[in-house]
Amino acid sequence: MQVRNPPDAPQPARCRATTTCPYCGVGCGVAVELEQDQDSVRIVSLSGDVAHPANHGRLCVKGSALAETLSADGRLTMPQVRDEAGVLREVSWETALNLIAARFADLSRTHGGESIAAYLSGQLLTEDYYVANKLFKGFIGTPHLDTNSRLCMASAVVAHKRAFGADAVPCSYEDLERAELVVLVGSNLAWNHPVLFQRLKQARIDNPLLRIVVIDPRVTDSCEIADLYLGLRPGSDARLFNGLLAYMADRGRLDRLYLKAHTQGFDAALKAARREDCSLAAIARDCDVDVERLETFYYWFATQLHVVTLFSQGVNQSTSGTDKGNAIINCHLAGGKLGLPGAGPFSITGQPNAMGGREVGGLANQLAAHMDYETPGARELVGEFWNAPNIPQGPGHKAVELFAAIERGEIQALWIMATNPAVSLPDSTRVRAALAACPLVIVSECMADSDTLAYADVVLPASSWSEKDGTVTNSERCISRQRGLLAPPGEARHDWWQLAEVGKRMGYQAAFGYSGPHAIFREHARLSGFRNVAPRHKAGSKPLAASSIRRLFNIAPLAELDREGYDALRPIQWPVRRGEKGELIGTLRLFEDATFNTPNGRARLVPVTPQLPHQALSDATPLRLNTGRIRDQWHTMTRTARSARLMNHRAEPFVELHPQDAAARGLQDGALAQLAGRDEQGSVRGDYRARVRISHGQRQGEVFIPMHWNDHFASHGRAGALLAGLVDPLSGQPESKHGAVDVMPLPCEWQATLLIAPGVWGGHEDLAGAMAELEGCYWARIPQATLVRCQLAGEGQPDWALWCERHLSVQAGLWAQDVAQGGISAAGFREGRLIWWLKVTAGAARSDRQPNIAWLGECFASDQLSALERRSLLAGRLSGQADVGTMVCACHQVGELTIRQAIQSGDRCVEALGARLACGTRCGSCLPELKRLVEEERSDERTDSLEMA
Ligand code: SF4
Numbered sequence: 001m002q003v004r005n006p007p008d009a010p011q012p013a014r015c016r017a018t019t020t021c022p023y024c025g026v027g028c029g030v031a032v033e034l035e036q037d038q039d040s041v042r043i044v045s046l047s048g049d050v051a052h053p054a055n056h057g058r059l060c061v062k063g064s065a066l067a068e069t070l071s072a073d074g075r076l077t078m079p080q081v082r083d084e085a086g087v088l089r090e091v092s093w094e095t096a097l098n099l100i101a102a103r104f105a106d107l108s109r110t111h112g113g114e115s116i117a118a119y120l121s122g123q124l125l126t127e128d129y130y131v132a133n134k135l136f137k138g139f140i141g142t143p144h145l146d147t148n149s150r151l152c153m154a155s156a157v158v159a160h161k162r163a164f165g166a167d168a169v170p171c172s173y174e175d176l177e178r179a180e181l182v183v184l185v186g187s188n189l190a191w192n193h194p195v196l197f198q199r200l201k202q203a204r205i206d207n208p209l210l211r212i213v214v215i216d217p218r219v220t221d222s223c224e225i226a227d228l229y230l231g232l233r234p235g236s237d238a239r240l241f242n243g244l245l246a247y248m249a250d251r252g253r254l255d256r257l258y259l260k261a262h263t264q265g266f267d268a269a270l271k272a273a274r275r276e277d278c279s280l281a282a283i284a285r286d287c288d289v290d291v292e293r294l295e296t297f298y299y300w301f302a303t304q305l306h307v308v309t310l311f312s313q314g315v316n317q318s319t320s321g322t323d324k325g326n327a328i329i330n331c332h333l334a335g336g337k338l339g340l341p342g343a344g345p346f347s348i349t350g351q352p353n354a355m356g357g358r359e360v361g362g363l364a365n366q367l368a369a370h371m372d373y374e375t376p377g378a379r380e381l382v383g384e385f386w387n388a389p390n391i392p393q394g395p396g397h398k399a400v401e402l403f404a405a406i407e408r409g410e411i412q413a414l415w416i417m418a419t420n421p422a423v424s425l426p427d428s429t430r431v432r433a434a435l436a437a438c439p440l441v442i443v444s445e446c447m448a449d450s451d452t453l454a455y456a457d458v459v460l461p462a463s464s465w466s467e468k469d470g471t472v473t474n475s476e477r478c479i480s481r482q483r484g485l486l487a488p489p490g491e492a493r494h495d496w497w498q499l500a501e502v503g504k505r506m507g508y509q510a511a512f513g514y515s516g517p518h519a520i521f522r523e524h525a526r527l528s529g530f531r532n533v534a535p536r537h538k539a540g541s542k543p544l545a546a547s548s549i550r551r552l553f554n555i556a557p558l559a560e561l562d563r564e565g566y567d568a569l570r571p572i573q574w575p576v577r578r579g580e581k582g583e584l585i586g587t588l589r590l591f592e593d594a595t596f597n598t599p600n601g602r603a604r605l606v607p608v609t610p611q612l613p614h615q616a617l618s619d620a621t622p623l624r625l626n627t628g629r630i631r632d633q634w635h636t637m638t639r640t641a642r643s644a645r646l647m648n649h650r651a652e653p654f655v656e657l658h659p660q661d662a663a664a665r666g667l668q669d670g671a672l673a674q675l676a677g678r679d680e681q682g683s684v685r686g687d688y689r690a691r692v693r694i695s696h697g698q699r700q701g702e703v704f705i706p707m708h709w710n711d712h713f714a715s716h717g718r719a720g721a722l723l724a725g726l727v728d729p730l731s732g733q734p735e736s737k738h739g740a741v742d743v744m745p746l747p748c749e750w751q752a753t754l755l756i757a758p759g760v761w762g763g764h765e766d767l768a769g770a771m772a773e774l775e776g777c778y779w780a781r782i783p784q785a786t787l788v789r790c791q792l793a794g795e796g797q798p799d800w801a802l803w804c805e806r807h808l809s810v811q812a813g814l815w816a817q818d819v820a821q822g823g824i825s826a827a828g829f830r831e832g833r834l835i836w837w838l839k840v841t842a843g844a845a846r847s848d849r850q851p852n853i854a855w856l857g858e859c860f861a862s863d864q865l866s867a868l869e870r871r872s873l874l875a876g877r878l879s880g881q882a883d884v885g886t887m888v889c890a891c892h893q894v895g896e897l898t899i900r901q902a903i904q905s906g907d908r909c910v911e912a913l914g915a916r917l918a919c920g921t922r923c924g925s926c927l928p929e930l931k932r933l934v935e936e937e938r939s940d941e942r943t944d945s946l947e948m949a
Contacts, residue, residue: 027474186314529556
């Protein structure tokens, strides 16, 4: 019901503000329109910020749906402490904070500061990260502070440091538009950084000479714009780029002048590359790619100067990810292809503030402000700046090691912020056991459906996007404001505040008496410039003062921002300096002067010996497992699952298989399958159950699964449970792209779709409990706007009537049973309103005729169904309504079957589909999928006509 203001009531005021998207590392600017009345502020519309340099007004489907994820339902609003009976009870902030401070102080006294650890997140703002790093490393005195960014780009960090002497990304997004050749390696840009993909796609339209190469074991939607695709063997990237280095040397395509003047280590790097046969045939064999395609790629790379190699998790998530990064960088250095417009190796981060975390020292092997423990004088410099008594002696445990240390009992207290390690870490079942055994687990979290909360002794409700206030840094070093626009619900508080309050209660009032994020940011900016000297130029350079440490990361001029200046800060790329007129000047591109942050100013080429994945295939686990992201979900779904339209693109966990692998296992498209790995003792590791998607884009012998599903949305959807916790020895990054599994059909005797009105069940526990009575072997929970959709499967022959009566709050008002086929259709009503709807089909195969969920959603929203609607309910659709199929366009809710029908009836291009169905006309995230469907349908047409001829 809408309540209108009386005529003399004050009208709500409207204003506009800009902020930054909290999802991927593109870091798009977001413009919001706010409406404010006496009681509250609301976001009434949201769009891309046209003035933001990352996106120039574009947003992808996740960014566009941000406003749909903001309801207070499902938010944590009060601190909680677990009592002696094991129940979480609400307490005051005072109680929770005092308890944490007292336990930390006690542990420090009895076991030393190193018994305390923190596990943070690239979702935190830089200000949160800074206070955490200062508290743990400076005052508690533990080096064990790591972050989930370890899972994302830690290998690139180490590769940068080895090559450039600093964790510095040389490029800007603009370089993608100025390149002659863009190489995507291990990056499905179309799904994981969609706005950057759209920029690249536009650049290709604007510059017909721009070529794009996609190197990935899977054919992904990023191939839509590829001139050349190399579907290499998983893990063979280093061999491929070593081969490229040798090719450049053999064909006289090295930049000898650049190598001589600005680098070191070339001979050793080339020698390492040549340890293996560098003939094209041998490399093509080892990488399992076509030799002509390989030569084309090598020729294009070697002969173009303006080359950007954009790499991401496909390179980083490996036991040799650091070497792979350096193999790529070696080729750029050897050809002098960096420090120029449109040239350079470009690591793209997964998270919105992975880079900000790196700036403050949020990785366990970093100290602060781009200084490491190994840097002479760094501990003293940071200790002096913070006036900190307890700077650790050396690096701490990286993520996977950290949980192993908890398992061993060395870590007694862990503070987890804004991340869900019970789902996201490899070998997550073991991680859960470690969390369960840890004497004190504190979880700062905004959402109630994080699996990690089950292990918390103290829960702290945190502010979320649109409430948090501070800065983030995206993949191109661009610092942007994420602005606090709305008040956090209930007693939720900012992460930096929680940390500072504990610091003060531990006796460090002076160090943590911040007035707000502005004060923290200024201190962070000052530390970046504290005894930092400008990068040395070779001619006339002065020796450093003994107490100085040269760092590329320097934003000292931003320390002068007053509160208003901070609030109004426009996006700016570090390093930042003042111009002659005092203006702030960012840095578009690094290393333009070919001076690097190494002791002698030269970049280092690193000898690389290619290695195969460490998770070994075997008879029991013959398939290579690739895990990754999907277009419409973010991390473990705690936020994106709140948007119904984002849930519909891939509604259930799935496994993509090559047709021959599927056929060999008797798996049909849409069937249910079960995946398992093996541990060192040969015992089963993990149990992942999902829908089969047969894909010609998948290499034979390899499977792909998404990394998103948590226990709230699927019974067996945790990808991390299948993976061994093997890591790169240098970066500590887990090998999440190279698991070893087998896939088999999931035995089931029935499948069902259950739709249920919101609120009938409290959450996933009710569903899981009800499924236990059914001998259920699989469920997926898919929240929609007016209902919750549950896909179920199980064994046996349940008494459905009894089950419905016991679990669905009201008896069936409509019931139809096909005794011969074992099928059931039923619906329950309360006061004329549809409360639940059920369709059961016998057998393991999914029903060909899926219900029309959109229409049924309207029925659930209706106060009173018409006679026709009621008559049509059990069929799951009105007569004549067609199946829409899997959702492709999330913005306009257009399904695959609708699109295929439109193509068959004459809409033979993406533009025509847009004109008829509106699909692809808003955020553009589905355009690659639309193009693929057009191509598939047209190639089917061609096949049909050839067969007829
Ligand atoms: S590409 Fe999408 S998810 Fe990434 S920052 Fe931009 S709008 Fe957000």
